Amino acid sequence: MPPTQAESVIKNIIREIGQECAAHGEIVSETLVAFMVKAVVLDPSNGFNMDRTLMKSDVQKLVKLCVARLLDNKNPSLDTIKMQVYFDMNYTSREEFLEEHHRVLESRLGSVSREITDNRACTKEELESLYRKIVSYVLLRSGLGSPTDIKIVREATAALQSVFPQSELGTFLTLSKKDKERQLKELTMIVTGIRLFNRDCGKGGEGIDDLPAILHEAIPATTQHIDSQLQIAQDQVYRYTAILEKVTKNPLMSKELEPYMLKEALYNVRQYEIFLQIILPIFIALASLWTSFQDETVLISVLSSLTSHLEPFLGTHELLFPDKLMQRLLDDVTVKTDVCRIKEHMEDRVHLTDFRKLEWLFPETIANFEKLLIQYRGFCGYTFATTDGLLLPGNPTIGILKYKENYYTFNTRDAAYSFAENPENYIDIIKGKAKKNAELIQLLELHQQFETLVPYSQANLRQKITHSVQTDLSHMRRENCSQVYLSKDASTQSKREGSSRVPRPQIYIAGLRGGRSKTTHGVKVNLTRAVDET
Known part of the structure; x- marks a missing residue:
């Protein structure tokens, strides 16, 4: 199927799914629907073949599955995907945001500036x-x-x-x-x-806000709120992780917990924690800036709004895991923080002599270690692959495996050794799990492994033409034309020689050498060959 036709088919599917959800009272964005279509197609249990053109029955099945997942409001997985889509659509770096803010201001001043300069x-x-x-x-x-x-x-x-x-x-x-x-x-x-x-x-300043005072009050209040939310999220993460560790040691409990979707809840809170950790340093940096107060005021309001809009995506936790259930599940379980888990294995380091063909790195031997891009957001890939999706933070002190220009950390030395024996096997297992739990694609930063599987995607419409591109000057656009001289056919006349195969004339005059006493008598001799002899 040509790319343009495939794109048209996907657009129609997205539109149909959106209409179906609206008929059930659920309004969903095209970006969310597009992400869900990709997630459903990637899940091998749904039986879609990426190399085959979708039949009518396939389209109906795809629409039905997507609508069912989008209407399942009790599933933490859906909340996680909604959170990811919302964050992608609304978050930009400080530099990008301020650049866009200044560009808008310049466009608004354009007409006033021209009235003066012209x-x-x-x-x-x-x-x-x-x-x-x-x-x-x-x-x-x-x-x-x-x-x-x-x-x-x-x-x-x-x-x-x-x-x-x-x-x-x-x-x-x-x-x-x-x-x-x-x-x-x-x-x-x-x-x-x-x-x-x-x-x-005290002699003027009419209409000038006291921006230092405003920021002095707003920054601590906002930072305190985010700190509180981050602490709550981390406490939930540690409890879910402790319960899942208990389940891995007692397989009989996995059947009891299956309907509670504990793994999906863990992924949901981990994603929320990661987003808050992205936003929080920006507020801390704001506190040290006492220049460009207007930029900071606008930025802090946007980030505060973004933070408050992330909280509703945690709504399923109290519904699925009330306090009584959590207390029962946490019996005889020690809840550990990420820091505690890392400290437990600080002395267990990989021995380089055990590996001749693999490269291992350590934080103290790497310049700019904090900028190193660790796979799976720093979680232990081996534990995730072998325990049915448990997320435990990797410990860089144990050793960082460099494999095919990617870097991996592990929570124990045994996990590092086991992963190093067959990295491709565990990478494929993790990839397969991500196909079944679509929220893991962003949570574990697996975008590059899946971006070529689906020919059409509407993720991140912020920079696409479907996002508003109206400006103060766009209504003044007009067609522009220019005159050109097109090339034309030209020819020249030149001399050329022609000949035919006729005998070459050979005529001589004999007897020209006469003496003084005798009169010269010249005889003309024609030795030219006949035409029929040639």
């Missing part, structure tokens, strides 16, 4: 109007007050007149457009500095 004012009224536009531009660019507030406009005008009186407009108009734009930015910085100084002296 102005050809001559009369007194036109010059006064131009000066007012410069004041408005300064206020809009600085963000310190509204250009419609009379008090703020008067204060900004007074500050501007102190460094750029109206009499200087004539010189300003003679500048090039680029120099005008540069001078406008310089004037904005100067006027902003004057107004901030006046505010500090």
Whole structure:
């Protein structure tokens, strides 16, 4: 099936699944549906063949399975996938967010800037109007007050007149457009500095927020909330992990716990913990920044909103695992933290002499160890593969296995030795488990192993054309054309020789050498061959 046709089929399937869910009162995004389609197709138990074109019966089966999973609100796996999709669609790095924020501000100022730089004012009224536009531009660019507030406009005008009186407009108009734009930015910085100084002296500063005080109050409150949520999530992770460890030692308990979806609940809380650990350092960094306060204020509000929207994806835990059930399951079980587990095996290190063909690394021998990309987000791959999906943190101190340019950590030395005997086997087992539990693809960062299996994916629409691309100038787009001279056929005339196969003339004159006493008598002799002889 051609790629364009396959994409059209997938789009129709996604649309049909969305309509089915809406009919049952569940509104789902196209991104979530696309992720679920991929998860269902990857699961080998569903019997879809990636190399075969989907038949009508296959499409109906796919739609039915996806709708069933999307409507199963008691499944932690669905909550985990929803959390992952929401985070991918809404989280950007600090640099990307501020870059986009500044780009939007520049686009909004574009029309005001052009009105100033393209102005050809001559009369007194036109010059006064131009000066007012410069004041408005300064206020809009600085963000310190509204250009419609009379008090703020008067204060900004007074500050501007102190460094750029109206009499200087004539010189300003003679500048090039680029120099005008540069001078406008310089004037904005100067006027902003004057107004901030006046505010500090108590002589002005109308409409300027006390951003240091706002951040001083907002950052600790937000950080404290995230710390609390992170602690709760980690406590749940440690308890679930302890119960699952108990199950691995007592196989009879696995049948009892099967309907409770304990593994899926563990994956759900681990994913929530990881997202909070991504967000938390940003708030800590914010506390040390006392410049660009406006950027930080916008950023903190976005991150706070993002954090609050992640909490609803944990709703199934209290429903599936009430306190009484958890207490019963935790009987005779020691709940260990990740730090405790790592400390238990700090002295158990891999002996390099036991491995001749494999490369092992240690934290103290690696520069920039914290930047090393550990597979499976640092969890022990061997334990996960051999205990039906138990997530235990790997301990880099034991040794880091470098295999095919990838790095693996393990929770015990025995696990490291066992994994090293046949890495491909355990990698394939983990890949197979991820196909059955789609939330593991992102939780364990397995995207590269699956990205080529499905020809169409709508993950991360933030940078696609389906996301809003309307700008302040997009309505002014027009067709552009240019004149070109197309190449044409041309020919030239040249001389060429022609010949035919005829006898070559051979005519001689004999008797030209006569003496003085005798008269010369020349005889013409024709030795040319006949035509029929050639």
